Amino acid sequence: MSADVPRVKGGLGQSILRKEDQRFIRGKGNYVDDIKLPGMLYLDIARSPYAHAKITAIHTENTLKVPGVLAVVTGKDLEAAGLAWMPTLMSDKQMVLPTDTVMYQAQEVAAVVADSRYAAADGVAALEVDYDPLPVVVDPFKALEPGAPVIRTDRKEKSNHIWHWETGDRAGTDAAFDGAEVQVAQDLYIPRIHVSSMETCGCIAHMDSVNGRFTIYMTTQAPHAIRTVIALVTGLPEQNIRVVSPDIGGGFGGKVPVYPGYVLAAVASIKTGHPVKWIEDRSENLQADSFARDYHIHAELAASNDGKVAALRVKTLADHGYTDAAANPSKFPAGLFHIITGSYPFAKAFVEVDAAYTNKPPGGIAYRCSFRVTEAVYTIERMMDILAHRLKVDPAELRLKNFIPPEAFPFTSALGWTYDSGNYAGALRKAMEIIDYAGLRREQKEKRGRGELMGIGISSFTEIVGAGPSSTFDILGIKMFDSAEVRIHPTGKVIARFGTKSQGQGHETTYAQILAEELGIPADDIRVEEGDTDTAPYGLGTYASRSTPTAGAAASMAARKIRDKARRIAAHLLEVNPDDVEWKDYAFRVKGVPAKSKTMQEVAFAAYTNHPPGMEAGLEAVDYYDPPNMTYPFGSYICVVDIDPETGQVKVRRFVAVDDCGTIINPMIVDGQIHGGLTMGLAPALYEEIQYDESGNIHGGTFMDYLVPTAIETPHWETAKTVTPSPHHPIGAKGVGESATVGAPPAVVNAIVDALQPYGVEHIDIPVHPWKIWQILHTRTPTF
Amino acid sequence: MIPPEFEYYAPHSVDEAVSLLRRFDGEAKVLAGGHSLIPLMKLRLAQPRALVDINRIPNLAYIREEGGHLKIGAITRTGELLDSPLLRKSYPILTDAAQEIADPLVRNLGTVGGNVCHGDPGNDLPACMLALGAEVVAEGPKGPRTLAVSDFYRDTFVTALEPTEIVVEVRIPKVRPHQGNAYHKIEKRAGDFAMAGAAANLILDGSGRVESAGVALTGVGPTAILARPVAGALVGQAPDPSRLAHAAGLAESVAEPSTDLRGPIEYKRAMASVLTRRVLERALARAKGGG
């Protein structure tokens, strides 16, 4: 682009305001619960107080007496229709309603349908269920012990072991460890947490028996995939199914799975002939919807005495709850956990994961991370610090010594991923400069002299996002491409539809900016729509930071297809040969005579009023983009904490985040994603955790106990960027929605552990509650 | 998250409110700021037959010195404590506490009367009122009565109040020269129940010795706890740092915490002492005209 040409308004790299915020900040969004259909009924769900019990009887009489209650649906009713169980994405099966046994506390037991939400809730309270408690298995290690009570008696295998997965070179890795000069090992537990998005889950299901149409408005991140699943499971013709995902108040992976409530609303609509709304309340959302993480990791790292990493060996036990309802691409039961070699050129690596059933809700969703990448990054970035501690070298120095160098890209990791591009040292050096790393280390030294506790923590993470190439990635067999359909109207305005679904990420703005850049049409003139399967092209939805790498790329490709045709129309208008016309500085120009030009708007008008003879009218294109590779965003974060030595309270004093997501489309939106992601990364490091007692009672099942950080806890985030474009993405962009959630937790924990160096501490499990620190301070003697 | 059906009344006088409470004979609840009661109702842990909303009763929101007392009307919002120049100057313990009560949303609705009457050991004002030697003024079918806060808390969510009574005012002995007080709590996260909290009120005599002391704890027992041994170790003594530390150390033995999501027993006990020392130091500085 020539320097003197004005940029197209709202093109790449401009921090234009988000189009969607006009409605969001005025409270004019349209969420599922805002939608009201004529004759709509309400559904509420009775849930189990026990984590494991036989249901001996369900007494519906009192419920049916509640004024306004119309029906009760139980597992037996569903069984008769063959709907008591449903498949999960991971080829396991999940109860819609139990026919005889509940397997976790807060599991759905029956559904009550009523003419108001209040009557439905009273109906649930009036329902009496008799239970015979069964032995409860909470600890996944105990679940795998011989003689442990078998939870899933419906399966052939009489054990709580679900699957074993491994990758890498076991023998080679073992050999590398045998010969290693230095080895460090650590157990790391990443507890259960919950996405706790602002909007809970819900739907309105409507089976219109007259014309055979089934419509469901639902909180889903993947409407098209849901439509196909409904068609395959129920046999309804797919053209008669419409899935609408309206505005979504945060998804973070929690709105990928199909929850029993959706199915129950559909069943209730079939049963009553009315539209039926189900909206989960906050406790139900926290207690029963898919959890994230819950990985018990044993990691070992081998290195040389001079600090060069050599091999990585990781053994993990995954707690999946009573069924494997994780949302991973089919081939990856442990997600992309094998990105665990991180930013370092390990020669050998071996990773294995075993999954176990316990009496807890299912899940294992990709909470704002591309399938177990958070677990991987946490592990490697903690292990690098443990190695630095053991070798008594500065953790920044250790990383700089080991990083995969920029010239090594594309780089294939020991576990087989081919990283597209990166400059890890560049990002870390920038972060060190911004925060004045050397100055902080000096300050720390002085403070240690006075017995004060200050810590500096680094995380230099590598992400793997944008699932994914059809050779490797599918969900239930459907390849993980994504799509854009772009149509230019006669007046040069655009409607573009996508197979993804924004849940707050700002797609309406970002996609418009990509199209603005490609088409030379201001972003204001481009309308972006997603989420209605009747109108949008087929796609696999939004999660795992995949939208820009897939649908964003499709936007570029569709625009370029339009440009091909438009160039021929421009040539017609300019009365020259198409080969003599080029697209330059946002217009079609006669080569060598740039002043002779036609804008895209002029061409668009001609496409409907004066198109060349023999050419079809109109100006539109569709693209289904199959990415050639994943994108590998990265970054380096540095966190500074001060710890109150009397109370163990941690204060995050500074946090610098240098991110590299390739080409930046809207810097403001990218910063917004980073800010939110960092807060969601701080959360599990210091606050969030769902615990269960021995009887499987959930602790942390309301916002009274599940502590999401507030503005008060959130430090001032200092953000900066480096730009290393993706070589294979049409505009060089990588995903960014998840970098910060993934990168932040180890930076915080590394800072805390660094502060406690005088106490010889190498690791503290998250969340790092003040009393965990206090206990260390009170049981160990420091050597300052 | 939907409460069962209930009736709702919004009386315009205390008498009317009391007669409504009588009519429901213990099955109605006073609704003040609603920030403790409504969550309990939504979880169906409280299922009152009726709510008696006292927000429309005139003249129940005030902060003023009158006679020998600081008087705070029952439906004074906790946010108003924070904004009061009188409290900031003469009763800073209440400014401290208000500052640490959750966030502006909660403070704008939650009331002083509700905070004191709820009987939750996690509330911040009860310990302050204990340390200050406050009284509550209640109106009931038998007319008004005054109860010392030190006799008020019986158990978690249980107070000396009759279900037919309404607290109309909280009274605190008027500030004296050389008096200083402070409150501080630690929490896992803003707006969470305290892991522990401490309130201290000191009055020095002309020679600088402690003439009277009130110390109380938040969140380390079934109710807010008046830490009499801590005060006892201070009265008549010169409040030097080692004396304060010694007295504060006694808070550990007064605390009766339990292990929960807000920490293990040992931690909470230790924090009771750490925080007691910190508020004593702050109260002392204020009594000497600083802080």
Ligand SMILES: Cc1cc2nc3c(=O)[nH]c(=O)nc-3n(C[C@H](O)[C@H](O)[C@H](O)COP(=O)(O)OP(=O)(O)OC[C@H]3O[C@@H](n4cnc5c(N)ncnc54)[C@H](O)[C@@H]3O)c2cc1C
């Ligand atoms: C998110 C959140 C965070 C919070 N954090 C804190 C915190 O950090 N510190 C803290 O101290 N509190 C906290 N609270 C509680 C809050 O301060 C409440 O407002 C307070 O506990 C109760 O006051 P209220 O006016 O809202 O009372 P209500 O909820 O209306 O009533 C509480 C109880 O007191 C009774 N009652 C109320 N007024 C009277 C009266 N005049 N006479 C007789 N009985 C009466 C009611 O019947 C009811 O039983 C928090 C609340 C929330 C929702």
